[in-house]
Amino acid sequence: MSRRGWTLFLAMSLIWGLPYLLIKVAVADLAPVVVVFGRCAVGAALLLPWTVATGQLRPALRRWRPLLAFTVLEMTGPWLLLAYAEQSLSSSLTGLLVAAVPFVAALAARLTGDEDRLTRVRVAGMLLGLAGIVALLGLDIEGAQLLPLAAVALTVVGYATAPLVISHRLPDVSGVAASSIALFVTAVVYAPFALPRLDRLDDASGTAVLSVVVLGLVCTALALALFFALIREVGPQRALVITFLNPAVAVLLGVALLDEPFTLGLAIGLPVILLGCLLATWRSRPRGAMPVPAIDAAA
Template identity: 50%
Template sequence: MSRRGWLLFALMSVIWGIPYLFIKIALEGVSAPFLVLSRTAIGAAILLPIALRRGMVRPALRAWRPLLAFAVLEIGGPWLLLNDAEQHISSSLAGLLIAAVPLVGTLVTWRLGDHSALDPRRLLGLLIGMCGVAAVVGLDVGSASPLRMGEVLLVAVGYAVAPIIADRRLKEVPTLAVISLSLTGVALAYVPAAIVTSPHAWPHANVIGAILTLGLVCTAAAFLLFFRLIAEAGPVRSMVITFINPAVAVLLGMAVLDERFTAGVAVGFPLVLLGSWLSTLKSTPRERADDRVPALEEEVAGSR
């Protein structure tokens, strides 16, 4: 890659590795629904005007059904589940479990007829990754709620399925329009819940700073930078950040929040990363002819 490509890659590896830390901080002063509204509203306020100026919104609204499904599975459901889970488990554990996205994507695309998912390397990666997730859940079950870990795994399912919907049903809709309209729709949907659960007192400065960082940096700026990374390096290379984000989340959790490096993380972390890498290797030329793995999944997987 070019120097610009490496710079964008490094920025995205950090930007989408830090949300777990700032979610943990923000939840000290606001509720999970209020945080979803705040983050999506900030992102929408920046991205929607850009999409409007480029004339992307009106054509995108014609595909409102798949757009709604994408918004629910990519943002509306996962961000609430992730916020709720991080009130009970460490940010590093949440970041690690999200690394299961490529594994889930491999399973889903196989069920949808992607024969390249049967490649021996991908199957081996899937098996190793599942063992890694099982190790994390099993060895940390005494110190973390299985229910909350299950919530994060549901987030991984949403992050894997939503891009498939976008690729199959929203191919003609610009990605910026999909993201900006999704953020806007989710923000509007969460207004009632956010009002009911709004904080009784003005949050502390660190909470406000975390919310602003999530909205400005981890949502609006992240998507804009990621679009440039894809244009510079291509979707396949860009997807490698999925393997680095969890490492950033684990390191920040231990350094900033004094989170413990548990046995589950020690055993499961390398297995999940190895499995994810193997399960997303390129197919052979013959296999790629029948490959239906969505390109957009490679673009936005592990987002957030």
């Protein structure tokens, strides 16, 4: 990848290593639908005024069908499913399960005829990344209920296919504009269910409320703008390799900020994950010229 690609990749790995912890904290006091509505409302409040002011709203709405598909696959479905799942699953296990996204994305790309070749080196890198996560977090699903696991599985499908919509159907739409519309639509969808529950905010801890705010500001508004830029820089399959680093970032934050122990699994798993990411994002020599989508400078 280019220097810009690596910068975006590392930034996204860090930013999207936070949500698992933040969601776990938030759903301890707040209903999942309130968490999703809150992060979407905060994100839309930041991004939508920019979209309107720069005249990007109308051009984006012309592509409303693929934009609606992206909204459902990336936000409306997965974010509620994740919040529901983390009511009973640990954030670490959830992050481990979501790490299946690159494999599902590779399968989806194969079925849709995506030109980004999945070489043996990249497959080996994805397998190494998954092995590193298992070493890092362990694989303990004993006692996990079927419905939360199914919710994470549906989330994986959504996360794996949404970037294909971006690269194939929305290459000329501003990433910030598309994100702002998607956030607004998702907030509107969940508003009737979330607003009646807002009177319970007085009973929620300040940490839970702050978690939702950070989810909206950093892990939603900022992250989505960067994610669009990353997809257009390195392609949807390579962009999704961040799901290998996200759980590692979450564990490292626990060690640094919460005085959690630096385990043998961390010492072994993190280097393996880093090596796996390097191989999984390896760009082989192209067989022929390929069109390069425009980079969203605003993102």
